[in-house]
Amino acid sequence: xxxxxxxxxxxxxxxxxxxxxxxxxxxxxxxxxxxxxxxxxxxxxxxxxxxxxxxxxxxxxxxxxxxxxxxxxxxxxxxxxxxxxxxxxxxxxxxxxxxxxxxxxxxxxxxxxxxxxxxxxxxxxxxxxxxxxxxxxxxxxxxxxxxxxxxxxxxxxxxxxxxxxxxxxxxxxxxxxxxxxxxxxxxxxxxxxxxxxxxxxxxxxxxxxxxxxxxxxxxxxxxxxxxxxxxxxxxxxxxxxxxxxxxxxxxxxxxxxxxxxxxxxxxxxxxxxxxxxxxxxxxxx
Amino acid sequence: xxxxxxxxxxxxxxxxxxxxxxxxxxxxxxxxxxxxxxxxxxxxxxxxxxxxxxxxxxxxxxxxxxxxxxxxxxxxxxxxxxxxxxxxxxxxxxxxxxxxxxxxxxxxxxxxxxxxxxxxxxxxxxxxxxxxxxxxxxxxxxxxxxxxxxxxxxxxxxxxxxxxxxxxxxxxxxxxxxxxxxxxxxxxxxxxxxxxxxxxxxxxxxxxxxxxxxxxxxxxxxxxxxxxxxxxxxxxxxxxxxxxxxxxxxxxxxxxxxxxxxxxxxxxxxxxxxxxxxxxxxxxxxxxxxxxxxxxxxxxxxxxxxxxxxxxxxxxxx
Amino acid sequence: xxxxxxxxxxxxxxxxxxxxxxxxxxxxxxxxxxxxxxxxxxxxxxxxxxxxxxxxxxxxxxxxxxxxxxxxxxxxxxxxxxxxxxxxxxxxxxxxxxxxxxxxxxxxxxxxxxxxxxxxxxxxxxxxxxxxxxxxxxxxxxxxxxxxxxxxxxxxxxxxxxxxxxxxxxxxxxxxxxxxxxxxxxxxxxxxxxxxxxxxxxxxxxxxxxxxxxxxxxxxxxxxxxxxxxxxxxxxxxxxxx
Numbered sequence: 001x002x003x004x005x006x007x008x009x010x011x012x013x014x015x016x017x018x019x020x021x022x023x024x025x026x027x028x029x030x031x032x033x034x035x036x037x038x039x040x041x042x043x044x045x046x047x048x049x050x051x052x053x054x055x056x057x058x059x060x061x062x063x064x065x066x067x068x069x070x071x072x073x074x075x076x077x078x079x080x081x082x083x084x085x086x087x088x089x090x091x092x093x094x095x096x097x098x099x100x101x102x103x104x105x106x107x108x109x110x111x112x113x114x115x116x117x118x119x120x121x122x123x124x125x126x127x128x129x130x131x132x133x134x135x136x137x138x139x140x141x142x143x144x145x146x147x148x149x150x151x152x153x154x155x156x157x158x159x160x161x162x163x164x165x166x167x168x169x170x171x172x173x174x175x176x177x178x179x180x181x182x183x184x185x186x187x188x189x190x191x192x193x194x195x196x197x198x199x200x201x202x203x204x205x206x207x208x209x210x211x212x213x214x215x216x217x218x219x220x221x222x223x224x225x226x227x228x229x230x231x232x233x234x235x236x237x238x239x240x241x242x243x244x245x246x247x248x249x250x251x252x253x254x255x256x257x258x259x260x261x262x263x264x265x266x267x268x269x270x271x272x273x274x275x276x277x278x279x280x281x282x283x284x285x
Numbered sequence: 286x287x288x289x290x291x292x293x294x295x296x297x298x299x300x301x302x303x304x305x306x307x308x309x310x311x312x313x314x315x316x317x318x319x320x321x322x323x324x325x326x327x328x329x330x331x332x333x334x335x336x337x338x339x340x341x342x343x344x345x346x347x348x349x350x351x352x353x354x355x356x357x358x359x360x361x362x363x364x365x366x367x368x369x370x371x372x373x374x375x376x377x378x379x380x381x382x383x384x385x386x387x388x389x390x391x392x393x394x395x396x397x398x399x400x401x402x403x404x405x406x407x408x409x410x411x412x413x414x415x416x417x418x419x420x421x422x423x424x425x426x427x428x429x430x431x432x433x434x435x436x437x438x439x440x441x442x443x444x445x446x447x448x449x450x451x452x453x454x455x456x457x458x459x460x461x462x463x464x465x466x467x468x469x470x471x472x473x474x475x476x477x478x479x480x481x482x483x484x485x486x487x488x489x490x491x492x493x494x495x496x497x498x499x500x501x502x503x504x505x506x507x508x509x510x511x512x513x514x515x516x517x518x519x520x521x522x523x524x525x526x527x528x529x530x531x532x533x534x535x536x537x538x539x540x541x542x543x544x545x546x547x548x549x550x551x552x553x554x555x556x557x558x559x560x561x562x563x564x565x566x567x568x569x570x571x572x573x574x575x576x577x578x579x580x581x582x583x584x585x586x587x588x589x590x591x592x593x594x595x596x597x598x599x600x601x602x603x
Numbered sequence: 604x605x606x607x608x609x610x611x612x613x614x615x616x617x618x619x620x621x622x623x624x625x626x627x628x629x630x631x632x633x634x635x636x637x638x639x640x641x642x643x644x645x646x647x648x649x650x651x652x653x654x655x656x657x658x659x660x661x662x663x664x665x666x667x668x669x670x671x672x673x674x675x676x677x678x679x680x681x682x683x684x685x686x687x688x689x690x691x692x693x694x695x696x697x698x699x700x701x702x703x704x705x706x707x708x709x710x711x712x713x714x715x716x717x718x719x720x721x722x723x724x725x726x727x728x729x730x731x732x733x734x735x736x737x738x739x740x741x742x743x744x745x746x747x748x749x750x751x752x753x754x755x756x757x758x759x760x761x762x763x764x765x766x767x768x769x770x771x772x773x774x775x776x777x778x779x780x781x782x783x784x785x786x787x788x789x790x791x792x793x794x795x796x797x798x799x800x801x802x803x804x805x806x807x808x809x810x811x812x813x814x815x816x817x818x819x820x821x822x823x824x825x826x827x828x829x830x831x832x833x834x835x836x837x838x839x840x841x842x843x844x845x
Binding site: 470474 | 692708709710
Binding site: 036219 | 344348349350352397398401403404405407408409411412415526530533537566567568570571573574575576577578580581582585
């Protein structure tokens with residue numbers, strides 16, 4: 001049952017991708033900024049976990065306790081120092097800015113850690129059920145994703161700041177009238193977005209090797225998912241992640257290995273063309 | 286700088302001073318090979334200027350960012366290299382074919398993407414680069430990973446230099462002509478308010494495609510010329526994201542949307558990318574990142590725009 | 604047929620939500636038609652469909668005996684339909700004069716058109732003669748509305764769509780607007796469809812009114828007839844007479 005196995009694998013990966021996309025969509029929803037550096041924050045988290053493991057023997061899953069708050073702080077610093085100043089500028093400027101931040105992060109990592117790939121070997125026992133085998137590491141990644149998605153859901157629906165984020169996402173002008181401080185909400189959303197990206201990085205360390213310039217792949221992946229699920233919709237992001245995860249894994253069964261990176265591009269173009277409502281509906285500029 | 290003020294153009298003293306500077310620079314470029322030994326330095330400065338200006342031709346005029354700019358450079362390089370290696374074509378034919386191939390590619394990319402607004406367009410172009418890199422890296426007919434080398438007989442540095450000069454002048458003049466034409470006005474209108482542009486009868490999708498075709502043509506020429514000079518091409522050098530990053534920082538530093546800005550940015554940043562790039566491979570990338578971020582935050586209209594603002598302020602005070 | 608514009612059973616849905624249901628009406632050449640309805644009645648959606656920004660899910664839009672349903676905006680514009688936006692959308696970095704000149708450059712002049720083809724003259728016509736060299740982005744809100752009209756006129760329209768034109772204008776501004784609209788129709792032969800959710804000014808200036816509510820035409824007639832219509836009273840004033 002190779003196909004069934006790939007579907008389960010795709011589901012698990014899809015949950016993780018979906019959570020990654022959640023971070024991107026949260027930021028977009030609140031401040032209409034596409035964070036091109038999103039994937040680079042994943043790499044920052046992955047490198048942090050790598051070094052914590054190599055130097056101090058900290059397990060990647062445990063290192064989330066560091067990478068999540070670290071990412072949150074980093075996000076707030078980046079927001080206050082840089083992003084805040086382009087929120088009301090033409091969209092072109094915010095694209096250039098986050099592209100510049102992406103370049104900065106990846107080139108700093110290149111300079112400090114060289115272009116070499118980094119990987120660690122930690123294996124969890126695989127899970128057997130109904131004739132399907134799921135590698136343990138992937139199952140842990142999926143479990144992480146479920147936990148984050150649940151926490152985020154509770155945060156967004158039950159707490160004041162979570163509700164404020166949703167209010168600003170839905171209608172920023174009436175949120176302003178309700179006395180919500182948009183600056184604080186933006187800062188919080190950016191912090192959470194980067195915290196998610198950076199903690200996903202820790203989990204990624206369980207699944208694959210990383211290298212300094214690998215961030216753009218994660219940015220693209222998150223963006224494909226977000227477009228598929230509808231910009232600004234957290235549920236859509238999760239669903240989109242699962243769809244992409246399954247399609248990507250199943251397609252690898254039928255397509256040559258060399259075509260795999262092109263799959264993302266093809267899916268993106270198809271999604272962009274087939275879902276013009278989501279594209280034209282969103283006020284682009 | 287408003288192309289709508291075409292009437293009332295007078296040759297003021299400032300204009301004639303500008304013209305004099307430009308003529309002296311052009312004359313220097315033409316006689317440079319007679320006294321300057323490292324002609325390849327000038328060649329690559331001009332090559333970068335063409336890359337930055339061709340990026341500007343689309344992004345600066347339409348307000349859309351093409352993060353896949355290097356793809357035009359790479360495809361232009363590959364098409365001309367293949368023609369020279371496999372068909373022993375004349376280098377002139379190969380260079381022009383490289384430019385045309387890239388403009389055709391630009392047309393192909395623009396058809397599905399000019400319907401996309403703002404960020405969607407930018408992200409769609411982000412994904413193009415990887416797709417091209419992987420395709421060329423595994424495609425045996427184009428040399429795959431090992432790449433292609435030109436026969437040594439093609440190497441004619443001085444001829445290459447003069448062709449480069451001609452292409453660079455053509456590129457800057459095209460940008461000037463476009464920004465002063467009806468086409469340029471359409472692009473300005475699209476950049477400032479696309480919905481309104483459409484509603485006054487401007488076919489925005491068509492003009493955006495056309496701008497991308499021009500951008501692709503010149504970037505393709507730059508790629509083809511670079512390959513003629515370097516005599517070697519492989520996927521990592523042809524589809525190197527650093528080239529896009531560099532073009533963007535040059536155009537932005539000089540002044541996005543202006544004619545001369547990318548020329549200034551290209552000339553200023555060349556030493557940095559060339560010298561630093563060779564001896565400290567990643568530091569120049571860090572600096573480029575700092576430049577992009579810094580320009581966005583401090584002088585979003587670039588050196589040219591900022592100095593114009595300062596000048597008007599100084600004049601106003603007098 | 605003297606109809607310049609004819610809509611037949613136009614319907615539009617946004618992700619399942621019916622914004623326009625089965626809209627049919629026609630506008631005679633030279634007429635000034637008022638289109639009133641509360642916010643969210645579908646007025647702007649209707650204009651977006653006529654001007655080609657949106658495609659209807661079903662129904663036809665016929666302009667000057669030509670089916671223009673789903674035609675791209677720029678082509679609709681060149682056929683002679685101009686519009687103003689509820690929230691003015693000028694080319695902010697261009698001056699007032701450049702905004703109008705750019706429009707003239709891309710418009711398709713009609714040989715029988717009476718509207719001026721000179722940018723300055725058009726600006727003076729809408730009272731922006733003193734603002735010619737000012738960047739459009741720095742105009743006051745009422746001035747931006749005037750620029751909307753100037754731009755629309757520069758594209759030599761046979762049909763002019765005015766979207767919430769008087770909204771947000773002072774009393775004197777809006778009486779200027781209604782004079783202007785009357786003159787456009789009388790002196791320059793421009794056919795006009797004018798939407799508004801505030802009825803007062805509109806009712807004094809138009810010959811015929813359509814009332815739109817929740818995506819349906821619930822009444823039509825002269826202003827005097829419409830204000831007596833029970834459905835309209837109910838929709839607009841919650842049942843109480845005005």
